[in-house]
Amino acid sequence: MDRTKVAIIGSGNIGTDLMIKLLRHGRQLEIAALVGVDPESDGLARARRLGVATTHDGLDGLRALPVYQDIGIVFDATSAGAHIRHAEVLQADGKRVIDLTPAAVGPYAVPAVNLDQHLDAPNLNMVTCGGQATIPIVAAVSRVAPVRYAEIVASIASKSAGPGTRANIDEFTETTSRAIESVGGAATGKAIIVLNPAEPPLMMRDTVYCLTDGGEPEAIRASIHRMVASVAGYVPGYRLKQDVQFESLDADACAAILRAPTAAPGLKVSVFLEVEGAGHYLPAYAGNLDIMTSAALAAAERMVELSQRELPQGKQEVA
Structure with missing residues (x-):
């Protein structure tokens, strides 16, 4: 089965930890790009060593990457203010978004409580x-x-x-x-x-x-x-x-x-x-950061799982 390609905006602690989780534990997800604004950030350096595409030009840099057209889900690990613009652009580009900031553009999602109610939302907010x-x-x-x-x-x-x-x-x-x-x-x-x-x-x-x-x-x-x-x-x-x-x-x-x-x-x-x-x-x-990245990963995996189940029978992917 082809895994869904994802990108992470934000190369700080949360974004980098999420990247590692995706590389180690992503079942249906493949990390395709890590995005930052500081070319010297440890997260971007680590991503390059691990063979993940990077850019330090923010969302504009992500959109310029060749892999962008293949990305299905974008995680935003920046700030509430920055996410407002990111959400508008990504939605216009047809990308589903999982928001790890408190911006709350989309519905709140807590995997153990209400995730299945919002799996079709274009923007999912992981609260705090x-x-x-x-x-x-x-x-x-x-x-x-x-x-x-x-x-x-x-x-x-x-x-x-x-x-x-x-x-x-x-x-x-x-x-x-x-x-x-x-x-x-x-x-x-x-x-x-x-x-x-x-x-x-x-x-x-x-x-x-x-x-x-x-x-x-x-x-x-x-x-x-x-x-x-x-x-x-x-x-x-x-x-x-x-x-x-x-x-x-x-x-x-x-x-x-x-x-x-x-x-x-x-x-x-x-x-x-x-x-x-x-x-x-x-x-x-740093359990406060780990619970956010773990919840975001669980949400994305569930979203992809549901989309695979809903494919018409003749279009089911073969592992």
Whole structure:
């Protein structure tokens, strides 16, 4: 079977790690080009050594490469601002796009939660690293108990936050908060990111708080464990750091959380996660980057798998 050719725009940490994952684990995908703007970047140098076509002239340089006409999917690992232009040009050229920035031009996609609903979208947004780690937990809770409020805190090593991450802090919180609601199922969502300067660097840690309208703790716990196993299927370093915690809250405590004059009693669910990177290009503590590239790879593989299934019988490709 011929594999679908893909390109990556962005030769920084995320783009380079994704390239390595594609080279090592791409089943139906073939990395055809890595695009950057710094001719001296380590990512472009590594791509050249590995025989991958490169350009340091950004999207315009990619479009000028001979292989561009054969590329079916483009991953954008640049910035939210840059993606706006990239999305317009790539869509006009008939390229499908997987967006690893918080631009959210296309629908939010979290592989363990809602990927199959959006596989035909021309532009798929991977939310944020915090979103990929925590939204599955909110969704796991909401499928067995109504979630009135969900708050997530993503703590990442400062060393794993490159220029793109730092430039997109506002977009991170806004995009993640919206996706907690629209994908996770919470009535109200809030996201916080912490850049931890500790030495040696700490692994990505994520805390998820959900305020529910009751619900059975054992049913919630079981749903969360099933979801953790699902995410770990494509992000092996994803795990619970400790057991799920529950606390019954009275009406006053719930009203304070919701910032409302009155509220019904509820159940507070606390989940503590750790994400260890696979170490393909980045150190193990950079789980925040690994979960993004792993989710993007899983999404693209699923997109191609579905397109192969939908080919007319007479046009099925032969392995």
